[in-house]
Amino acid sequence: MEINSSFTQISQPIGAIFSSLSSPENYKELMPEGATFSVEENDSFRFKLGGMPELSLRIKECIAPDTIILASSGGKVEFELIGLLEAMNENQTQVQLQFKGNLNPMMAMMVKKPLTQFLEVLIGNMHKL
Numbered sequence: 001m002e003i004n005s006s007f008t009q010i011s012q013p014i015g016a017i018f019s020s021l022s023s024p025e026n027y028k029e030l031m032p033e034g035a036t037f038s039v040e041e042n043d044s045f046r047f048k049l050g051g052m053p054e055l056s057l058r059i060k061e062c063i064a065p066d067t068i069i070l071a072s073s074g075g076k077v078e079f080e081l082i083g084l085l086e087a088m089n090e091n092q093t094q095v096q097l098q099f100k101g102n103l104n105p106m107m108a109m110m111v112k113k114p115l116t117q118f119l120e121v122l123i124g125n126m127h128k129l
Contacts, residue, residue: 001099001100001101001102001103001108001112002098002099002100003098003099003112003115003116003119004096004097004098004099004119005096005097005098005116005119005120005122005123006096006120006123007094007095007096007123008094008095008096008123008124008126008127009088009092009093009094009095010092010093010094010095010126010127010129011091011092012091012092012093012129013087013090013091013093014065014066014085014086014087014093015065016093016129017085017093017095017126017129018062018064018065018066018068018085020129021068021083021085021129022059022062022068024039024040024042024043024044024045024057024058024059025039025045026129027045027047027057028045029125029128029129030121030122030125030126030128030129031047031049031121031122031125032049032118032121034049034050035047035048035049036048036054040056040058041058043058043059044056044057044058044059044073045057049118052114053075055072055075056072056073056074056075057070057071057072057073057081058070058071058073060080065085065087066084066085066086066087067082067083067084067085068082068083068085069081069082069083070082070083072101077101077102077103077107078101078102079099079100079101079102079103080098080099080100080101081097081098081099082097082098082099082100083095083096083097084096084097084098095123095126096123097119097122097123099115099119
């Protein structure tokens with residue numbers, strides 16, 4: 001299953017956005033209101049939204065200057081959250097998020113809408129970085 005967020009443009013250089021998204025503590029700024037958030041180690045964090053189970057993500061790979069891959073860790077469902085960056089000019093960066101996961105068709109149907117909404121909240125909060 002793959003879900004793509006909308007694109008957003010941020011008035012910062014691509015290097016600054018890449019650096020921010022490479023640090024787990026900065027993801028707290030992107031989370032929806034009311035989410036619990038904690039940094040686990042140098043490369044991972046946990047968060048919980050409402051009635052959802054707590055999720056743990058770790059920074060799997062940083063491909064400078066345009067791709068950051070987060071992978072689930074310790075959960076029942078394996079998935080990746082990918083940040084794709086594109087420099088529009090030296091002070092404008094376009095960002096999109098992708099969710100990629102191996103979900104059975106029933107689970108995919110149940111989580112598609114909430115996951116899409118979650119990605120849109122994250123992308124909408126990118127300007128806070």
